[in-house]
Amino acid sequence: MAELPIVRTIAGLREQVRAWRAGGLSVGFVPTMGALHEGHLALIRQARGLADRTVCSIFVNPTQFAPTEDLDRYPRQEARDAELLATEGCDLLFAPTPAEMYPPGFATRIQVAGPTDGLESDSRPHFFGGVALVVAKLLNQVQADVAVFGEKDYQQLLTVRRMARDLDIPTQIVGGSTVRDAHGLALSSRNAYLNDAELSVARRLNVILKQAGLAALSGAPVGQAEAQAAEALLAAGFDRVDYVALRRAEDLGIFPGDRLGAPARILAAAWLGGTRLIDNMAVE
Amino acid sequence: MAELPIVRTIAGLREQVRAWRAGGLSVGFVPTMGALHEGHLALIRQARGLADRTVCSIFVNPTQFAPTEDLDRYPRQEARDAELLATEGCDLLFAPTPAEMYPPGFATRIQVAGPTDGLESDSRPHFFGGVALVVAKLLNQVQADVAVFGEKDYQQLLTVRRMARDLDIPTQIVGGSTVRDAHGLALSSRNAYLNDAELSVARRLNVILKQAGLAALSGAPVGQAEAQAAEALLAAGFDRVDYVALRRAEDLGIFPGDRLGAPARILAAAWLGGTRLIDNMAVE
Incomplete structure (x- = not known):
């Protein structure tokens, strides 16, 4: 080498x-x-x-x-x-x-x-x-x-x-494409800031986003799916949620009428102590 | 060809x-x-x-x-x-x-x-x-x-x-370098807007700027040379003067203490009817 x-x-x-x-x-x-x-x-x-x-x-x-x-x-x-x-x-x-x-x-x-x-x-x-x-x-x-x-x-x-x-x-x-650990956590240089307890919480982020995407795909109103995901993140142990958003994948435009159109993307940012984590994935 | x-x-x-x-x-x-x-x-x-x-x-x-x-x-x-x-x-x-x-x-x-x-x-x-x-x-x-x-x-x-x-x-x-007509008027696509009377006035612009530069070189305070040039432009028939400015050539910085330093540039913008003309030259 x-x-x-x-x-x-x-x-x-x-x-x-x-x-x-x-x-x-x-x-x-x-x-x-x-x-x-x-x-x-x-x-x-x-x-x-x-x-x-x-x-x-x-x-x-x-x-x-x-x-x-x-x-x-x-x-x-x-x-x-x-x-x-x-x-x-x-x-x-x-x-x-x-x-x-x-x-x-x-x-x-x-x-x-x-x-x-x-x-x-x-x-x-x-x-x-x-x-x-x-x-x-x-x-x-x-x-x-x-x-x-x-x-x-x-x-x-x-x-x-x-x-x-x-x-x-x-x-x-x-x-x-985003690379994830065995638990689906998106790799990030900022993951190095997390202690073991925070790491367990962080690994819930991708799961909750996936569930919210599936809920919207199944017909849940976009705003409701976003709100439920934000609540789930707080319940899982995140300290603060900056946003959970289901958007048009092409330009991050908002879906009219609160109904998912394709192709869509779900994006989020949330805090664990002093560390801010983001993640996103295609909804399909 | x-x-x-x-x-x-x-x-x-x-x-x-x-x-x-x-x-x-x-x-x-x-x-x-x-x-x-x-x-x-x-x-x-x-x-x-x-x-x-x-x-x-x-x-x-x-x-x-x-x-x-x-x-x-x-x-x-x-x-x-x-x-x-x-x-x-x-x-x-x-x-x-x-x-x-x-x-x-x-x-x-x-x-x-x-x-x-x-x-x-x-x-x-x-x-x-x-x-x-x-x-x-x-x-x-x-x-x-x-x-x-x-x-x-x-x-x-x-x-x-x-x-x-x-x-x-x-x-x-x-x-x-700026190209000028026989009277020193800087060539500009906007000169096409000028009638004959305005053209005669426009040709005074470069002369007045040159005089102001020489005045500052001879020791006149920068602000005074600028003000006299602006007055001379109005007296020559310009309708309005946006600015006459003696500045550092390198970055258009203002000279401290109202005294010219080298290298300098004099710049101006003035109106003839609905036409706005600009010009500038090295002061040396």
Whole structure:
């Protein structure tokens, strides 16, 4: 297993990508915030299947964290991440510093309406602006043929796809399936914050969402299925529920008349102590 | 002289650029709103000197016009423009429709702080957001090595340069000198709105700005030089002055202590009837 090359500058990244392109190779890209788990590695494998060379970025992006959020305690473990990426056959790790990404005088912001409305934005109003900005930068830096984003962050995937299309960024945006543990818990870097008791509660999230989806499929009004799922999450031990929402999968639009239409997606965010977990799945 | 190929779709544009790239050719780009005059043609010649192939775009961008502005009456004369471009050796005209640029569901906006503060933004608060958006799109569509923007729109040039750097768009942004008539009037598509009497007044703009710059260079306080220039414009027959400003050339920052520092730029916007004219020049 070859050691994974790491570049920390945009110039270094571009030099490597240019060399690949000159050799006629296509490029796949997986942007991450590090603290890699099996979910990320599945995206790397997916990218490897779509292009000749694969770039992974690790950058804990300050512009998508609010001052009250967990930017400082977000897990950072680059050496371990680099080993995992090498094992998966990733070809290059791009790990820029905040100063490389946001140099003095930085003055540009991006807003995406539509898919960013409600849900995550209700709790984290600056989140998708920060995500759209850093992803636009990363996509322009890497100039990949294809970039893979996890469906775990479903609203983020739709936001990135909309932004990339609107700004004509010439990289195809592809979604990657959520990886779950044996109990169905969606893998997340933030699961590392959970103690054993919280982990048992967290594993109820996917089950309750699945049940709510089935209830709506069986004819329950959308609002009722959502409310019952929120109650079930609190009963299971979650401390607070930000939202449970059954939405149009395509654009997260609300179903008219409180009746499910197809294709649908159920999405939720809930708190366990100081940890906020999200999950979502197709309803079918 | 070969006829100028015109493409109206992003796909068609990319196909041509990809073919050039495959042949090892570099690409220069000049975005315009059409109604081409000698000022634009000088930018085309500059781009031709910087790259192997030159793309010009003509798109009257609705997102940079306020509802009260001259979007509908903005001059459109594509056939004549295409002839001029062919004469100059331009290789491709990209003339997309509004629907190609802003398809249904379009949801993304870009803001650039810093160089966009004040001056044009005081009169046209949505202008630079619209410019940054359409230029980001055009740069990502063309994927040129270099793009040339006229210094006539100096604040716009700084805004585009800042946006392209912040978003890591891999196209070099180059400024092109303002072309003037025999009386020093900066060429502008909007000069076509002026009658003969107004044209005589318009030709005083560059003279008065030059005098104000010389006054500040000779030690006059910046605020005094600006105020005297504004008075001189009204006395010359302008109906209204939006601003006359002596600023740092690099970032349009205000000089501390009302004293000129180098390098400086003087910029102005003033009205003649229903026509708004802008001009600027280095103070040296």
